[in-house]
Amino acid sequence: MSDEQAKEGAADDELVLISAxxxxxxxxxxxxxxxxxxxxxxxxxxxxxxxxxDRHAT
Structure with a gap:
């Protein structure tokens, strides 16, 4: 895995704020x-x- 791929994977796990x-x-x-x-x-x-x-994906 390249460093760039590792960074992209880490970005997917980054926590972001949502509001509901x-x-x-x-x-x-x-x-x-x-x-x-x-x-x-x-x-x-x-x-x-x-x-x-996951359950409702088409």
Whole structure:
């Protein structure tokens, strides 16, 4: 793997800020879910988005 390919791969893993509004009840459920599993909200959202996109990709 070249240095340039390594940099491109690292860029894909770079964290970026997104913003979304969710229902209060959804946030509460997510916070409880994360606390019970020692999982960060960031990891939950990342996993959920990837799973949703993978499942609904054409």
């Amino acid at each position: 509004r969710v229902r209060k009840a959804t946030r509460k459920r997510a916070r409880v879910f994360c606390a019970e599993r020692d999982l960060s909200m960031q990891d939950l959202i990342d996993r959920a988005l990837n799973e949703y996109i």
